[in-house]
Amino acid sequence: MLPLARLPAALGQVFHKRQIFITFFWATVVGIIGGFSTVIYHACIHAIEWVLTGQTGGLISTARSLPWAHRMLVPAAGGFLAGLILYFGLRKLGGKYTSYMEAVAVGDGVVGARKTLVKCFSSMTSAASGGSLGKEGAMVQMAAMLASIFSQWGGLTGARLRLMVACGAASGMATAFYAPIAGALFVSELVYGSIAMETFGALLISAAVSSLVERYLAGFEPLYTTHHFPSLRIGIWWFTSRWGL
Secondary structure, eight states: OOOGGGHHHHHHHHHHHHHHHHHHHHHHHHHHHHHHHHHHHHHHHHHHHHHHHSOOSOHHHHHHHSOHHHHHHHHHHHHHHHHHHHHHHHHHOOSOOOOHHHHHHTSOSOOOHHHHHHHHHHHHHHHHTTOSSOSHHHHHHHHHHHHHHHHHHTTOOHHHHHHHHHHHHHHHHHHHHTOHHHHHHHHIIIIISSOOHHHHHHHHHHHHHHHHHHHHHHOOOOSOOOOOOOOHHHHHHHHHHHTTO
């Protein structure tokens, strides 16, 4: 049996480990949600692209196959619709809009859902019509919003809720660029201001899980690949034979 004086320390260690397991469990759930949200986001973009052009083969190939008048009309119509969505959506809908950075850094972890969806749908319309507005920001914001909603349903509050919102942002960043480690580092440095292992582990789990979900569910491949390099043993053999070693 443990001495009575050591019992509080032992209980604290067990409780601390249990809290870590709970945090990692929710980070995994958030990663799964982030992966699915990215797949849904891409599906919505393809649907809007089909409505505007009748094709879903990608913006470049679609633009090449369209008549010149239709090619000029699609971006204008998409930009007009995106502006209407923002104008009427933000005027008619109540509720607050909070960016994920604000929700984590200075907020309570609650991200407004209705206004976030309006801005995300406006971004989808612009991106699907060939607009120069990037779709990555909306993907990250939507993943963070879903992480906030599901975490609140799970009863999380305070620092853990803010961490799960950051995990949602990391999962969205990872799936947007297919770079889980970079996504976790980005959120850890810019949102938290430091790379602390207490938070970086959860961020990395969410980013990795979301990337796996996206790859195996939608078959997406990394945006940036490396060329094949010769084996290190071949280089060592050439060096030793060249200098007679």
